[in-house]
Amino acid sequence: MLIFPLLIRFFWAFSLAAVPFLTPDEFIYPFAGKLYVQGLASGNFSVFKFNAEHPPLSKLITALFTFLLGPFGFSDIGALRLQGCFFSALTCLLVYLIGSRIDRRIGILSWFLLSFDPVSIRFALASLDVTSLFFTSASIHVVLRVYPNSRRLYLLSGLILGLATLCKYSAFPIVLGALTLILLAERTPFRSAALRISLVAAFSLALLVLGNPLFWPPQLIGFSGYGAFLEASNKYYVGPWGTYLTPLDWVEPVLEAGNTPLARFYLSMFGLGSLIYPLPIFQSSYLPWLFLVSLLQSARRKGKLEGLKSKSLLWFSAAFLFFWLVAKSQAEPYYSVWLQPPLAIFSANSIVDIWRKVKR
Amino acid sequence: MEESETIVSAIALPALLLSVLAAARLMGISKRTASIFMTLNATIGLAIFSALTTIPQLSIQALNTLNPEEVVVIMPLIFTFELLSGTYFASRILELDYLLFLKLTLAALSLTLAISVPLCLLALLFKA
Numbered sequence: 407m408l409i410f411p412l413l414i415r416f417f418w419a420f421s422l423a424a425v426p427f428l429t430p431d432e433f434i435y436p437f438a439g440k441l442y443v444q445g446l447a448s449g450n451f452s453v454f455k456f457n458a459e460h461p462p463l464s465k466l467i468t469a470l471f472t473f474l475l476g477p478f479g480f481s482d483i484g485a486l487r488l489q490g491c492f493f494s495a496l497t498c499l500l501v502y503l504i505g506s507r508i509d510r511r512i513g514i515l516s517w518f519l520l521s522f523d524p525v526s527i528r529f530a531l532a533s534l535d536v537t538s539l540f541f542t543s544a545s546i547h548v549v550l551r552v553y554p555n556s557r558r559l560y561l562l563s564g565l566i567l568g569l570a571t572l573c574k575y576s577a578f579p580i581v582l583g584a585l586t587l588i589l590l591a592e593r594t595p596f597r598s599a600a601l602r603i604s605l606v607a608a609f610s611l612a613l614l615v616l617g618n619p620l621f622w623p624p625q626l627i628g629f630s631g632y633g634a635f636l637e638a639s640n641k642y643y644v645g646p647w648g649t650y651l652t653p654l655d656w657v658e659p660v661l662e663a664g665n666t667p668l669a670r671f672y673l674s675m676f677g678l679g680s681l682i683y684p685l686p687i688f689q690s691s692y693l694p695w696l697f698l699v700s701l702l703q704s705a706r707r708k709g710k711l712e713g714l715k716s717k718s719l720l721w722f723s724a725a726f727l728f729f730w731l732v733a734k735s736q737a738e739p740y741y742s743v744w745l746q747p748p749l750a751i752f753s754a755n756s757i758v759d760i761w762r763k764v765k766r
Numbered sequence: 767m768e769e770s771e772t773i774v775s776a777i778a779l780p781a782l783l784l785s786v787l788a789a790a791r792l793m794g795i796s797k798r799t800a801s802i803f804m805t806l807n808a809t810i811g812l813a814i815f816s817a818l819t820t821i822p823q824l825s826i827q828a829l830n831t832l833n834p835e836e837v838v839v840i841m842p843l844i845f846t847f848e849l850l851s852g853t854y855f856a857s858r859i860l861e862l863d864y865l866l867f868l869k870l871t872l873a874a875l876s877l878t879l880a881i882s883v884p885l886c887l888l889a890l891l892f893k894a
Contacts, residue, residue, distance in 0.1 A: 704858075705854075723806060723809040
């Protein structure tokens, strides 16, 4: 039953995917994936120093896709595109499953809204992000299915989050942030909430450490993997002054302004970076507009937010504020894909609610 | 990442979280309600202004090219808009008292500034 919508979205996105390439990173991932496979086969872990700023799982999946599809005439970039389109189509199915738990109409509408969203289709080429987003959505799907005192499902959610974090580190704070907000909103007692968050965090971190040789002891791999990771991560200097800036870093401009009236201004909190969301989410997608209209409608009717609507809003908030807090001054537009699944669920839920009220 | 910026982020974010909790306690508001409210407040305020940046005169490119004198005038207006709209819609959605939660927001932000500015300057001074 689910294969039909999967294929629709997959072929729709794949037919629109630009091949050969749009970003320079794309050449790196298939090469890195193959290198990692060779390194693992020969016991040479130093290969993981290459592109060490990103975790290895998505690149290993890329290597698998290139090995499987190569004989059928697919280039490395073609295989990378197929991977991105496949995982983003799977994410659309997950969104359907999450929505269907409440009402099948919400599930179908969520799938439709996400499947044909221009941002979700265009940035299916961001292979690390979309692969990680699939596991992230799966982890949240499991958390939303959880009934009280079901530790096994939290454990499963933690393991899936570990897989997501092994594709891209952003998944970890987003899922933990969403889980914390959901538990806060549900008024879960402190000890119980702390236990659940700890379970998810512990199992995902355990899987991250096991799955990324850079975090293994130096005695085992022959070098400091963590040192290599830090060195690679420090290369990311972007922003107006060629530095990594977050919205909270408003003291730096004060020091740069010296003893001028502008310094006093900067000492307030009106820095441009704090007030403007770094991703242009409203420019190329209908989902944020639907979300905003739904939100304003909820505020106008003063209807209480509960259930899946409240949880998807909190999931969106966790992702939205994460990118606001840590995004570089020039955030990459493809980070927007992380916001689309909760936006689709929230909007679908609101539309179905309005439809029900109109029918009454 | 430069060390000075790491210092600022490391101080400002915990200061913001502690300020929200402290202001909520002083005003007799539950910490859970305050946390959810502040999260939605920031999300909605930023999202509404982000929608307005689709207007060419308010686009990110246009705002980035303002001269310092214009920045001093316009940025506090944007901040006030985000703060008021975020507080209004978050309090409506959560069925809370708008004025009480506006006070909470202002108190938490003022407290964050009062805590983090001296600490950041001290930390940067010691670093230098």
